[in-house]
Amino acid sequence: MLRENDMGGWTRASPTLYPHQWSWDSAFITIGLAHLDTGRAAGELLTLLEHQWKNGKIPHIVFNPDAPPESYFPGPEHWASATDSPDAPPGPSVTSGLLQPPVHAIAAHHILGVAGARGEGIAGTREFLGEVYPKLLAWHRYLATARDPEGSGLVTIYHPWESGTDNSPRWTPALERVEVGEIPDYERLDLDHIPDPAERPTGYEYDRFIWLVEVIKHARCDDAVLYRTSPFLAKDVLASAILVQANEALLDVAEVVGAPGEDRTMIRAWIERGRRGLDERWDPGLGLCLDYDVRAGESLPARTIAGFAPLIAQAGSENRLKTLLKVLESHAFTGNPDLRRPLPPSTSPDDVGFSPRNYWRGPVWPVMNWLLWWSLEGSRQRKRAARLKGHALAQLSDGRFGEYYEPFTGEALGSDDQSWTAAVALDWLADGEQPLPTL
Numbered sequence: 001m002l003r004e005n006d007m008g009g010w011t012r013a014s015p016t017l018y019p020h021q022w023s024w025d026s027a028f029i030t031i032g033l034a035h036l037d038t039g040r041a042a043g044e045l046l047t048l049l050e051h052q053w054k055n056g057k058i059p060h061i062v063f064n065p066d067a068p069p070e071s072y073f074p075g076p077e078h079w080a081s082a083t084d085s086p087d088a089p090p091g092p093s094v095t096s097g098l099l100q101p102p103v104h105a106i107a108a109h110h111i112l113g114v115a116g117a118r119g120e121g122i123a124g125t126r127e128f129l130g131e132v133y134p135k136l137l138a139w140h141r142y143l144a145t146a147r148d149p150e151g152s153g154l155v156t157i158y159h160p161w162e163s164g165t166d167n168s169p170r171w172t173p174a175l176e177r178v179e180v181g182e183i184p185d186y187e188r189l190d191l192d193h194i195p196d197p198a199e200r201p202t203g204y205e206y207d208r209f210i211w212l213v214e215v216i217k218h219a220r221c222d223d224a225v226l227y228r229t230s231p232f233l234a235k236d237v238l239a240s241a242i243l244v245q246a247n248e249a250l251l252d253v254a255e256v257v258g259a260p261g262e263d264r265t266m267i268r269a270w271i272e273r274g275r276r277g278l279d280e281r282w283d284p285g286l287g288l289c290l291d292y293d294v295r296a297g298e299s300l301p302a303r304t305i306a307g308f309a310p311l312i313a314q315a316g317s318e319n320r321l322k323t324l325l326k327v328l329e330s331h332a333f334t335g336n337p338d339l340r341r342p343l344p345p346s347t348s349p350d351d352v353g354f355s356p357r358n359y360w361r362g363p364v365w366p367v368m369n370w371l372l373w374w375s376l377e378g379s380r381q382r383k384r385a386a387r388l389k390g391h392a393l394a395q396l397s398d399g400r401f402g403e404y405y406e407p408f409t410g411e412a413l414g415s416d417d418q419s420w421t422a423a424v425a426l427d428w429l430a431d432g433e434q435p436l437p438t439l
């Protein structure tokens with residue numbers, strides 16, 4: 001499946017719904033590909049990084065020039081004026097102006113782990129790490145500065161697409177506060193590629209998504225301007241938690257490539273700041289971490305998978321970990337007896353924003369299962385991790401590699417043949433097993 005989605009050095013997120021290269025999809029795809037070919041896995045990240053912006057930002061989409069016309073909206077033409085920014089990479093505009101959660105350093109580090117375990121491709125991987133280290137450092141520096149001028153340790157986003165969990169109830173109150181201005185006429189091309197529009201965001205949400213793109217384009221993606229003008233400005237705890245772990249990975253990479261001591265001191269400071277920031281966002285009543293609407297000065301109270309941010313970042317005390325595990329296994333998440341499998345729904349069925357077939361409002365996402373599995377492993381919760389992996393792999397045995405799954409029936413929804421779903425399956429299959437055959 002990954003071979004079929006291979007566009008010659010990079011992988012489209014899925015065959016029809018997402019014919020371009022998406023930022024965090026590529027990082028997860030790298031994690032899977034590493035087991036087949038460490039060189040190809042490295043290439044996945046390198047092609048993405050060719051389009052890194054001058055200020056360090058990794059764009060959320062790199063557009064495929066060979067994608068059929070009218071296949072994805074908003075496409076490159078729609079982004080052209082935004083990418084006419086002094087920070088955009090030189091050359092014709094081929095990227096969006098947004099970002100996505102920073103899984104990349106984790107993926108780069110993972111290649112080294114796989115190469116080491118297999119005793120193969122180690123020299124090539126070290127060379128690759130030498131090449132990507134400054135780029136990843138610039139990316140993390142951008143997140144720690146332009147996206148966190150307050151020094152809170154938490155990443156600011158200007159658009160729900162930047163969170164990767166687009167229509168999650170995490171953002172509902174903040175989106176409701178957005179007043180939509182004049183938007184160009186647009187056609188929802190996404191709805192052509194899925195059987196049921198109820199699986200995708202609503203028109204109400206899309207109008208806001210498109211209006212926010214207009215605002216961002218108007219600001220020419222200038223962070224200082226957006227801090228002043230964007231009607232949507234939020235601290236994202238999931239991206240912030242991923243950044244903590246990405247910085248841990250970068251610290252190891254810094255060691256491998258012999259980076260200067262000051263770099264390592266700075267990365268350590270980012271890690272500490274990130275964990276402290278998540279600590280501030282802890283909601284003891286819910287036993288979850290909450291996002292923050294900077295514009296409104298309010299917590300965003302939805303109970304979603306992002307609330308497990310401290311588990312992902314390994315932030316907080318042993319007691320906090322215990323609370324998080326209890327909440328994870330409670331009726332609000334995997335303990336709900338009506339679930340087809342005890343896998344975490346993207347939004348808690350007990351949350352008012354829950355909707356079992358609608359994208360990030362309830363379905364189970366294999367890639368999120370992977371993130372929680374990996375976090376449980378990292379927190380030495382081996383038995384729990386193994387159980388989660390077993391159920392998550394069983395879910396994928398239908399061979400559809402769905403983008404997301406209905407939590408009560410187990411039906412595959414959204415796009416089939418979703419690359420990152422196949423990639424996480426590969427990583428699970430390789431975990432503790434014999435090496436997979438090479439491509």
Ligand code: 9WN
Nearest residue numbers: 013018022024025161164165166190
């Ligand atoms: C917008 C590609 C991407 C994922 C996101 C997921 C979805 C895009 C869309 O698909 O977002 O970026 O058009 O819905 O929400 O996490 O990276 O798989």
